[in-house]
Amino acid sequence: xxxxxxxxxxxALVLALxxxxxxxxxxxxxxxxxxxxxxxAIWAMAAMVSVAMAVLWGGLFTHDFSLAYxxxxxxxxxxxxxxxxxxxxxxxxxxxxxxxxxxxxxxxVALQNRGRNPEVAPYALGVLGLLAAFFFGMLNFVTPPxxxxxxxxxxxxxxxxxxxxxxxxxxxxxxxxxxxSASVPFAFACGALITGRLDDGWIRSTRRWAxxxxxxxxxxxxxxxxxAYEVLGWGGYWAWDPVENAALMPWLVMTAYLHSVMIQExxxxxxxxxxxxxxxxxxxxxFGTFVTRSGIISSVHSFTESGLGxxxxxxxxxxxxxxxxxxxxxxxxxxGPAQLESYLSREAAFLFNNLVxxxxxxxxxxxxxxxxxxxAVRGVKITVGPPFFDKVxxxxxxxxxxxxxxxxxxxxxxxxxxxLARTCLSPAGAGxxxxxxxxxxxxxxxxxxAGFSLSAFALGSVFEEFRKGVGARRHMVAEPPARALxxxxxxxxxxxxxxxxxxxxxxxxIGIIASSFFRTEVKRSVGVGQxxxxxPYRLKxxxxxxxxxxxxxxxxxxxxxxxxxxxxxxxxxxxxxxxRPEQPATEVAIRSTLAADLYVVLAGVDDxxxxxxxxxxxxxxxSWLWLGGLVMALGTVVAMWPNVRERAAIAAGLxxxxxxxxxxxxxxxxx
Amino acid sequence: xxxxxxxxxxxxxxIVLAVGYLIETAIRSTAEYYLTVGEVRARAAExxxxxxxxxxxxxxxxxxxxxxxxxxxFLLEPTPAAAGQAPASGAAAGxxxxxxxxxxxxxDMFAAGRDVIVEGRLVDGSKIEARQVLxxxxxxxxxxxxxxx
Numbered sequence: 053x054x055x056x057x058x059x060x061x062x063x064a065l066v067l068a069l070x071x072x073x074x075x076x077x078x079x080x081x082x083x084x085x086x087x088x089x090x091x092x093a094i095w096a097m098a099a100m101v102s103v104a105m106a107v108l109w110g111g112l113f114t115h116d117f118s119l120a121y122x123x124x125x126x127x128x129x130x131x132x133x134x135x136x137x138x139x140x141x142x143x144x145x146x147x148x149x150x151x152x153x154x155x156x157x158x159x160x161v162a163l164q165n166r167g168r169n170p171e172v173a174p175y176a177l178g179v180l181g182l183l184a185a186f187f188f189g190m191l192n193f194v195t196p197p198x199x200x201x202x203x204x205x206x207x208x209x210x211x212x213x214x215x216x217x218x219x220x221x222x223x224x225x226x227x228x229x230x231x232x233s234a235s236v237p238f239a240f241a242c243g244a245l246i247t248g249r250l251d252d253g254w255i256r257s258t259r260r261w262a263x264x265x266x267x268x269x270x271x272x273x274x275x276x277x278x279x280a281y282e283v284l285g286w287g288g289y290w291a292w293d294p295v296e297n298a299a300l301m302p303w304l305v306m307t308a309y310l311h312s313v314m315i316q317e318x319x320x321x322x323x324x325x326x327x328x329x330x331x332x333x334x335x336x337x338x339f340g341t342f343v344t345r346s347g348i349i350s351s352v353h354s355f356t357e358s359g360l361g362x363x364x365x366x367x368x369x370x371x372x373x374x375x376x377x378x379x380x381x382x383x384x385x386x387x388g389p390a391q392l393e394s395y396l397s398r399e400a401a402f403l404f405n406n407l408v409x410x411x412x413x414x415x416x417x418x419x420x421x422x423x424x425x426x427x428a429v430r431g432v433k434i435t436v437g438p439p440f441f442d443k444v445x446x447x448x449x450x451x452x453x454x455x456x457x458x459x460x461x462x463x464x465x466x467x468x469x470x471x472l473a474r475t476c477l478s479p480a481g482a483g484x485x486x487x488x489x490x491x492x493x494x495x496x497x498x499x500x501x502a503g504f505s506l507s508a509f510a511l512g513s514v515f516e517e518f519r520k521g522v523g524a525r526r527h528m529v530a531e532p533p534a535r536a537l538x539x540x541x542x543x544x545x546x547x548x549x550x551x552x553x554x555x556x557x558x559x560x561x562i563g564i565i566a567s568s569f570f571r572t573e574v575k576r577s578v579g580v581g582q583x584x585x586x587x588p589y590r591l592k593x594x595x596x597x598x599x600x601x602x603x604x605x606x607x608x609x610x611x612x613x614x615x616x617x618x619x620x621x622x623x624x625x626x627x628x629x630x631x632r633p634e635q636p637a638t639e640v641a642i643r644s645t646l647a648a649d650l651y652v653v654l655a656g657v658d659d660x661x662x663x664x665x666x667x668x669x670x671x672x673x674x675s676w677l678w679l680g681g682l683v684m685a686l687g688t689v690v691a692m693w694p695n696v697r698e699r700a701a702i703a704a705g706l707x708x709x710x711x712x713x714x715x716x717x718x719x720x721x722x723x
Numbered sequence: 724x725x726x727x728x729x730x731x732x733x734x735x736x737x738i739v740l741a742v743g744y745l746i747e748t749a750i751r752s753t754a755e756y757y758l759t760v761g762e763v764r765a766r767a768a769e770x771x772x773x774x775x776x777x778x779x780x781x782x783x784x785x786x787x788x789x790x791x792x793x794x795x796x797f798l799l800e801p802t803p804a805a806a807g808q809a810p811a812s813g814a815a816a817g818x819x820x821x822x823x824x825x826x827x828x829x830x831d832m833f834a835a836g837r838d839v840i841v842e843g844r845l846v847d848g849s850k851i852e853a854r855q856v857l858x859x860x861x862x863x864x865x866x867x868x869x870x871x872x
Contacts, residue, residue, distance in 0.1 A: 285831075391727025395734065403731075404738060411742035418746055423757055433757040435776055436750060437842075443749035448742065575828060577790045636831045655828030658790040665790050667828050 054119065057107035057198045060100040064155070065188035067097035072181030079174035079247075087174045091162050094177065097184065098155040105152050108145060108197055112138050118204035121145060121197050127210035127632060129603055134211055137221040141211045143360070144197035146224070151187035153232040158184065161236055161261075169257055175243035176236075176254075183235055186367050194363060213604075213630045213637050219279035227272030227299055231337040233265040234302060237309075238334035238375075241327050245378040250323060250385055255313050260692055262330075266310060267688040269303040274681040285638035285653045287571065287669035289677070292441040297420045298340030301413045305333040308409040311402050318464060319399060323386045324379065325406070331375045336413075338368045343420070394466035401459040408452050415444040442568070450502055453561060456554055457483070457510035460517050479512030503565040510558040514551045521548070541690065549691025553684050560680025566673035574670075575655070577663040583614075587670045589650060590614040596657060596664065597624075605629040606639075609654045609664055613643060625654040625666070646679075648672040755842070760801040764818035767848040776842050777851065778802065782819065783835040795824045795833075795856065802838055824853035832858035 071093035078086030108121065112135045117123040125141040126134075140149045158180040165173035191197060214220070237258040244254035276299060281289040290296060309329040315322050342364040379386070392400050418425075419436045426434040461475045487505035495501060518537070521544075525536040541548040576584045583592035594610040608626035612619055623641035630637060643650040651669040658665070756770065760779040763770060779799035786797040799820045822841050833839065833856065843853035 392730045392734065393727055395730065400734065404734065407735060407738040407742075411738065415742065415746050415749075419750075422750070422754075434754045435757040436753050437755065437776075440749045440753040443753060444742075444745045447745060575793055575826060577793065638831055653828070656790060658788075661790065663790045665793065665828050 053107050053110060053116075054198045054200060057104045058196070060103040060107070061188060061191050061196075061198075064097050064100040064104070064151075065185060065192050067093045067100060068181050068185040068188050071097060072178045072185060075174040075178035075181060079171070079178065090174065090177060090181070091166075094155075094158050094162050094181070097181075098159045101148070101152045101155045104148060104191075104197070105139070108139055108148060109136070112136075115208070116204075117206070117208050118200055120199040120201050123201060123205055123208045125208070125211050127208040130208075130211060131216075133218075133221065134216050137215075137224075138211050140224050140228070141215055144191070144195045144199075146228075147187060147190055147195055148197050149225075150228055150232060151184060151191060153228055154180070154184050154187065154235065157233055157236060161239075165257070169253070171247045172240060172243035172249055172254055172257075175246045176239040179239040179242045180235060183239070190360070190363060195360060207632070210630075210632045212633075213628070213635055214283055217279060217283050219275050219282060223272060223275035223279055226268050226275055230265050230267070230269030230272050231302065231340070233261055233268065234306065234334050234337050236261040237265070237330045241330045242375065242378065245327070245382050248382060248385060250382060252313070252317050252320075255316060255326065259313070262306065262310060262313075263688060263692050265333075266303070266306045267685065267692065269299070269306060270681070270684055270688065273299055273303055274678070278678065281674075282640060282642070283638075285640050285667075287573065287651050287653075287667075287671065289567075289674075292416075292419070292438045294420050295344050297416045298336075298343045301416055302333050302336040302340065304409050304413040304416070305329055305336060308406040308413075309333060311409075312406050315399055315402050321388050321399065322403075323388050324383070327379055327386070329406075329410075331372070331379075332410075335368060335372050335375075338364060338371065342368060396462060396467045396469065396472055398459065398462050398464045401455050401462050405452060405455040405459065408448050408455065412445055412448050412452075415448070416441065419444070446499060449561070450499075450506055453503070453506035453510055453558070456557065457506060457513040460551065460554075461513050475516070476513075479509050479516050482512035482515075483509030497569060500565055500569050504562065507558040507562045507565075510554060514554050514558075517551055518548070543695075545693050545695050546691050549687045549689070549693070552687025552690055554687075556680045556682070556684030556687055558680070559683060560677045563673050563676030563678075563680060567671045567677065571669055571671045574668045575665070576668075577658070577665045579661075579663055584666075586650070586668045587648075588615055589620075589670070591652070591666070591668065593664055593666070602631075604631060607654070607657060608639075609657075609666075611641070611652060611666075613650065621650075623650075623652050625652045627654050627657065644675050646673075646675055649674045760799055760820055761818055763820060763845065764849065767845065770845050771848070772844060772846075774843075775845055775851070776840055777820065778838070778840050779820065780838050781833070781835050786833075786835050788829055793826050793828060795822075795827070795829055797822055797835075799839070799841060799851075820849055820851055822851045822853050822856070824856050827855060830856060830858045 071090045074086045074090030074093060078084070078088075078090060108119075110116075111119045111122045112126050113132075115122065115126070115128045121142060121144055125145070126138045130138065139145045158177065161173075161180065162177055165177075169176075237255075240254040240258045244250055273296075276296065277289040280291070280296075281287075309326065312322050312326055312329060316326050342361060392403070394400065419440050423433050423435045426432060457479060458476070461479065462472060483505040486508035487501050490501055490504050495504075518540075521540045522533060522536045525531060525540050526533065529536075531539065572587055574584065574586045578584060578593045580593060580595050583590050585591075590613075592612040592614065594612055597608045597610065599606050599608075606626055606628050608624045611623045611625065613621040613623060621643045623643060624639075625641040626639040628637040628639055629635070638653055638655075641652045643652075649669070649671045651671060653667040653669075655665040655667045657663070755774040755776050757776045757778070758766075758770075760777060763775065763777055777799065780802045782798040782800050786795070788795050799822050801818065820841075822843075824841075824843070837858055840857040841851055841853045842855045842857070843851045846852055
């Protein structure tokens with residue numbers, strides 16, 4: 053079986069290179085035959101990687117510990133679901149999984165573009181083939197997933213217990229899906245640059261891919277945060293660790309891109325900027341992998357250091373270099389009207405939102421790389437921790453919230469102060485009222501007041517948009533409000549899906565502010581029968597239940613939660629001790645409501661005194677973050693949903709074309 | 724036409740400068756030295772009172788943990804790799820720092836012989852008042868039987 057796995061990976065490499073060559077040659081010579089052949093090579097390549105995936109999964113399911121990978125990341129007692137996820141528990145498997153996703157997406161792109169985009173698509177497929185070839189090269193020569201051990205151990209070392217969690221089971225695939233699908237818009241941007249077809253065609257054909265990528269990057273980051281919250285036991289969900297930052301940066305840049313393409317589609321502006329953003333988003337996905345795998349930046353959650361770093365860095369530099377050269381080569385064709393008619397315009401709001409988003413991404417990048425930079429320049433390693441990121445990103449996030457609220461209210465091109473004041477009236481009123489209410493409730497930090505006010509403003513502005521839209525519809529066709537709302541969203545799903553995402557962001561922002569500023573922490577060591585207060589709650593330690601399985605030992609504390617003399621919950625925070633590898637872990641008990649989370653950690657039990665140490669966090673509104681994430685995901689699905697009108701437009705405008713038909717179009721464009 | 728261009732450039736410049744200013748001031752007020760135990764001992768005089776992150780290894784048999792007051796005390800020595808890199812000036816060799824961390828639960832992975840990162844303030848040349856002790860948790864573990872060899 054191992055031989056089959058190795059052979060299929062070797063063939064996949066050859067096929068990836070061939071498909072790239074055939075696509076490039078076919079596109080250049082306008083030979084349909086080569087392009088078709090390149091497409092067939094893509095099917096075969098995807099089939100080969102799938103075989104390799106099946107072989108590795110087979111090894112994991114049958115506990116074939118002669119495979120180094122299986123012996124390192126699984127054991128015979130590992131629950132079946134984690135035998136599936138162990139495939140991406142380690143580096144070799146992660147890369148295999150990445151290349152598998154890339155191959156599948158390349159197949160999808162090839163299918164989508166059969167008979168469409170006859171000029172740009174073959175180049176885009178060629179670029180995707182080259183990207184795949186890099187990963188297959190790594191899998192064949194640098195980090196082979198099918199390495200054998202000289203003698204098979206009786207038992208595997210098992211998957212890291214911290215990764216044996218359902219959030220960790222879905223976090224990496226989501227993030228990888230987001231990362232890998234970012235290569236599709238990038239490949240089309242390359243194709244557009246090579247062919248010189250620099251209208252917004254490449255953007256339109258990959259719009260859904262960009263939204264798809266954003267969707268999974270959003271979920272990936274949220275799942276990761278949720279995992280950190282439930283598993284790591286420190287009461288927080290985001291620590292500005294390099295690994296987290298690496299996943300956040302592409303998300304920020306992709307968010308900027310999804311907004312700025314709207315300006316290009318409407319105004320033909322910002323072409324170079326859009327190309328730069330799509331290149332940057334893709335480069336950051338590679339950078340993320342480089343950072344986490346090279347060991348260049350010390351992270352508390354560090355991954356295996358490996359020899360992968362230099363290869364990734366070289367590849368990253370080559371990609372960035374080649375792409376920059378392409379943009380420079382086409383620069384004269386890309387220059388557009390770089391001007392603003394007014395600061396009071398949708399364009400200005402979008403432009404500023406872009407700059408703030410990229411500014412946040414840059415600050416995150418700078419803070420992440422600061423130890424390396426300071427050591428290189430000044431010879432001392434200086435680190436910046438969470439306070440740095442909070443200090444920089446706090447004001448920027450407030451600015452972003454203001455723009456997010458104002459953007460939908462401002463007209464394209466220009467608007468007058470008076471018109472803006474009229475549309476802003478009720479959302480701004482909601483913001484001010486919220487701020488006043490919060491101030492009356494005793495909140496004094498201007499940061500918090502501004503954050504809550506601006507979130508309310510953003511929510512109010514979306515509400516205003518929906519109200520206006522429904523009103524206009526009811527004016528045109530007599531429909532009951534609920535029906536009018538549904539058909540409004542169905543007819544303009546891209547726009548109203550986007551607004552729903554804004555609602556999600558505002559809810560998440562409220563959750564982030566409240567949980568960062570108002571978290572209270574209580575640490576106490578108590579004996580059985582003793583109790584202690586946490587905010588309005590009283591926690592009583594009733595005793596310890598000890599149990600064991602072949603997998604682990606477990607000590608769970610029985611904790612009774614009381615409020616106002618009434619028992620409202622029974623929690624079971626536990627300490628686990630895994631046998632293989634020998635490692636303790638924490639099982640947090642959380643009582644979650646919309647108002648606040650009571651988060652109880654059993655930090656330890658002292659053998660001599662019998663004292664149990666509890667660490668308890670009371671965090672208001674933290675569940676709004678997860679709720680906001682859910683709304684963001686929902687809004688994205690609405691925005692991605694195939695629209696009847698759009699599909700009709702595509703069918704009318706982009707019916708199957710052959711080269712003979714488009715030849716004239718190219719000549720006209722070149723002239 | 725020209726006015727529109729100036730408007731654009733001015734808007735961009737304001738935001739770029741604001742972001743730069745925020746980064747600069749935040750770095751000034753939050754930067755911490757990231758040092759090894761040997762480096763801290765060698766430069767103790769200039770580092771007194773400043774915020775540090777120190778990487779090192781917990782010395783066996785020096786850990787004391789009082790669960791009642793949540794006080795953790797231990798000695799920190801250079802990790803073998805870092806000790807190899809440090810200049811063999813004699814003073815740095817065998818250097819240890821005593822660490823006190825109050826009011827924090829003992830981290831799960833904390834144990835004698837582990838590599839840890841201590842965040843805190845250097846008080847008198849060889850003592851760190853720690854805010855936090857972080858244990859590194861790599862994604863891959865050496866199996867117990869191999870580690871014992």
